């Protein structure tokens with residue numbers, strides 16, 4: 001067998017600069033719905049999410065917001081539009097026996113889980129989330145390029161916010 005000599009280029013590559021998921025990450029949703037239930041969390045919405053969901057219900061934007069959404073504090077002076085929850089803290093669209101009632105039109109935040117900045121920031125953040133999610137670290141391998149694409153999409157799809165600080169009052 002031919003022996004190879006390591007290229008000098010390798011000394012310029014610092015592996016610690018690479019994201020921990022360079023070799024991809026395993027995930028397949030088991031449809032356990034745990035991320036949709038029990039705990040109060042925010043499902044933030046973008047304009048595109050709102051369009052899709054209002055269209056699915058056959059109602060106007062404003063009616064959808066009034067019926068199914070609420071504003072939640074985000075940072076001082078800013079609040080974000082989020083889906084409502086039921087009294088037991090399940091997502092308003094989660095139903096026993098059926099699961100997510102709007103699965104095809106679900107918000108991007110739901111579609112991209114667990115490939116969020118906060119979860120893919122480090123191996124420890126990923127593993128901590130995996131303690132609550134049986135689909136992580138098993139199932140399909142998602143390559144780095146796909147993960148980067150999802151993270152980019154999440155960063156670019158602007159969440160609906162209102163500024164109500166001293167200079168605010170504008171959407």
Ligand code: SF4
Nearest residue numbers: 036091093094100110
């Ligand atoms: S919209 Fe659907 S997928 Fe998203 S949290 Fe609610 S029930 Fe879960």
